[in-house]
Amino acid sequence: MKYTIAALVENKPGVLARVASLFRRRGFNIDSLSVGRTEREDLSRMTIVVEGDEKVVEQVTKQLNKLIDVIKVSDVTKNAVERELCLVKVNVQPEKRGEIIELANIFRARIVDVSRDSFIIEITGDEEKIEAFIDLMRQYGIKELARTGKVAMARGSKK
Amino acid sequence: MRAANALAKALVEEGVEVIFGLPGGAILEVYDALYDAGVAHITVRHEQAAVHAADGYARATGRVGVAMATSGPGATNTVTGIATAYMDSSPIVVFTGQVSTNLIGNDAFQEADITGITMPITKHNYLVTDPKKLLSVVKEAFYIASTGRPGPVLVDLPKNVTAADIEYNYPKKVVLEGYKPSYEGHIKQIEKAAELIMKSERPIILAGGGVKWSNASEELLKLAELIPAFVVTTLLGKGAIPEAHPLCLGFIGMHGSKYANYAVQESDLVIAIGCRFSDRSTGKVSEFAPNAKIIHIDIDPAEIGKNVRVDVPIVGDAKRVLSKLISYIKYKRRKEWEDKINELRRKYPLRYKKDGFKPQYVVEKVCEIYPDAIITTEVGQNQMWAAQYFKVKYPRQFITSGGLGTMGFGFPAAIGAQVAYPNKTVIDIAGDGSFFMNIQEIATCVYYSLPVRVFILNNGFLGMVRQWQQLFYRERYSATCIGCREHSFEKIAQGFGAVGMTVEKPSEVEDVLRELKDIDDPVIVDFKVDQHANVLPMVPPGKALHEVIDEEVE
Numbered sequence: 001m002k003y004t005i006a007a008l009v010e011n012k013p014g015v016l017a018r019v020a021s022l023f024r025r026r027g028f029n030i031d032s033l034s035v036g037r038t039e040r041e042d043l044s045r046m047t048i049v050v051e052g053d054e055k056v057v058e059q060v061t062k063q064l065n066k067l068i069d070v071i072k073v074s075d076v077t078k079n080a081v082e083r084e085l086c087l088v089k090v091n092v093q094p095e096k097r098g099e100i101i102e103l104a105n106i107f108r109a110r111i112v113d114v115s116r117d118s119f120i121i122e123i124t125g126d127e128e129k130i131e132a133f134i135d136l137m138r139q140y141g142i143k144e145l146a147r148t149g150k151v152a153m154a155r156g157s158k159k
Numbered sequence: 160m161r162a163a164n165a166l167a168k169a170l171v172e173e174g175v176e177v178i179f180g181l182p183g184g185a186i187l188e189v190y191d192a193l194y195d196a197g198v199a200h201i202t203v204r205h206e207q208a209a210v211h212a213a214d215g216y217a218r219a220t221g222r223v224g225v226a227m228a229t230s231g232p233g234a235t236n237t238v239t240g241i242a243t244a245y246m247d248s249s250p251i252v253v254f255t256g257q258v259s260t261n262l263i264g265n266d267a268f269q270e271a272d273i274t275g276i277t278m279p280i281t282k283h284n285y286l287v288t289d290p291k292k293l294l295s296v297v298k299e300a301f302y303i304a305s306t307g308r309p310g311p312v313l314v315d316l317p318k319n320v321t322a323a324d325i326e327y328n329y330p331k332k333v334v335l336e337g338y339k340p341s342y343e344g345h346i347k348q349i350e351k352a353a354e355l356i357m358k359s360e361r362p363i364i365l366a367g368g369g370v371k372w373s374n375a376s377e378e379l380l381k382l383a384e385l386i387p388a389f390v391v392t393t394l395l396g397k398g399a400i401p402e403a404h405p406l407c408l409g410f411i412g413m414h415g416s417k418y419a420n421y422a423v424q425e426s427d428l429v430i431a432i433g434c435r436f437s438d439r440s441t442g443k444v445s446e447f448a449p450n451a452k453i454i455h456i457d458i459d460p461a462e463i464g465k466n467v468r469v470d471v472p473i474v475g476d477a478k479r480v481l482s483k484l485i486s487y488i489k490y491k492r493r494k495e496w497e498d499k500i501n502e503l504r505r506k507y508p509l510r511y512k513k514d515g516f517k518p519q520y521v522v523e524k525v526c527e528i529y530p531d532a533i534i535t536t537e538v539g540q541n542q543m544w545a546a547q548y549f550k551v552k553y554p555r556q557f558i559t560s561g562g563l564g565t566m567g568f569g570f571p572a573a574i575g576a577q578v579a580y581p582n583k584t585v586i587d588i589a590g591d592g593s594f595f596m597n598i599q600e601i602a603t604c605v606y607y608s609l610p611v612r613v614f615i616l617n618n619g620f621l622g623m624v625r626q627w628q629q630l631f632y633r634e635r636y637s638a639t640c641i642g643c644r645e646h647s648f649e650k651i652a653q654g655f656g657a658v659g660m661t662v663e664k665p666s667e668v669e670d671v672l673r674e675l676k677d678i679d680d681p682v683i684v685d686f687k688v689d690q691h692a693n694v695l696p697m698v699p700p701g702k703a704l705h706e707v708i709d710e711e712v713e
Contacts, residue, residue, distance in 0.1 A: 009337075010336075010337065014274070014286075017275070017278065018278060021278045021279055022279070025279045055464075058464065059461065059465065062460050062461035063461050065460070065461070066459070066461055067283075067337070068282075068283040068303060068335060068337055068338045069337055070337050071336050071337040072337075
């Protein structure tokens, strides 16, 4: 099963290396990892998706907590809002243009770059939505794909 | 003030008495400041030894040990020492020189990314790039090393940072948002533990190194006598309770006594304190204490449930948790269990065949003649014989590399302990293979007149590996014969200016050991023991604690 873990960390050089090193050393498998700034300038937030069972996730959480630069770790697998952003560069033959635009609209995706024979489409959403969209684009030929990895936040007042 | 001088002043303020180290180019500013800073410095002959010595100092005193080395090879030589301290939770701070900040990343002369290299083997580490942050880093380093679960911290000091001019204002307090060890232990959990203890008919306490780091030996003894419960220890827990105490069964694991291992297997409750259930202690983990509930008290939440299932976890400092736990316990005699254990003790004593010149005999005599000495060990057979036959009296008496199993640890660790306690007898029980790994430190002992005693149980083999080859690899002795019988440790010692002796017969052991009492110099004694003695009993790797190999003695 995949678990989503959110970690609040010091915004310092080397913190990402510490986290990555810990995952490698303990043999935890990172599915995706995203890092960015938060409401506090001195803190960053990492959202890490790990593959494993409950025991693995418990160890991941505890080991992350042991890092001095990690301030708070929470398991946000359940009851959280999850989003990912994805850019897809897809082949566009003139007769398929309309079709692709329509599909993008259905998914509330945006076409952010247009060239003679391709589009770059930006889509955000949860993993399933993005997977579904990518799947649909395959038939036209995907030239390039970039995904940010998941960011997540627990719902409601709980912090 | 020059940052290097500020650092030296900060070390004095931290109460550092001694630094173990070896200077070099990138750390020159600091050494210049140390010249008249009022902190003693022991110059070792290899940086690995500096870290082991700092580690030995820490284990012998409970205070933070300090080591220093230059950049590049100096720094990389500290790696094994740091990993050793990390595995055994020993509080040390290691300062390394680094090339100037404008050169970092350029593959400059003697540049090594030591913070990158030591990331997985330190509790925390720092590369100081801003001289203004130096003092707060030093404060944090000592705080992190010595609090919570202790461990090594490395501080990397670029040369231009140590040469910079800063103001001296050493912080009084440390604020670390991401580091707040919990010491107290949850009271509900402590109550639950007490309930299990009161219900138990066959309780056993498993004490680890954490009991010693937390200075909880008094509380441990109180708890054991109050329940009453027999006490087994891990290798690092040796000395958490005096081993002559009637409730103490000694250490468990691969080379623990049969009765200690059987006692764990037959218990219905294991009260584990400050230990991490390493594979060497538990044997096959799925069959460890199969009928027992487990209470696990540890300051590191990540250790709980990592290796064995736990029924009542308590995160906290051993001393504080135990003193609370004691108040819930009432004495309840468990006659049947007592009889059972005493029968196991009678039936399966630790013993060995007494023909020839046995290494175990040397250790027994050392224990008899130097019962209060601080004992360090190397790693392998020598370590296990020392653990089996030296009966430890007090908590910080027995110093050994448990987790990493570092050959070459014992001698420099003995130097650290000797520096901490100049008037105590400090003995390194060594093997010929291990002793070679830091043999150059005889020079350090001679130079500083440190009367360390090294007793080499010389069998001419990498003995423990040879034993495994004999038992599990059809006696194919690949690369384990190292021929130390041919060269003279006596003359090597003399060449360094130390006292060297050779003992060929068991009948000479006692006299030689007594004779040493009047020698104030460092002494290396080469005991040419039986080459084929094995460490027994033995739980083969991957087997459960009750599946023991032993030899017929009678």
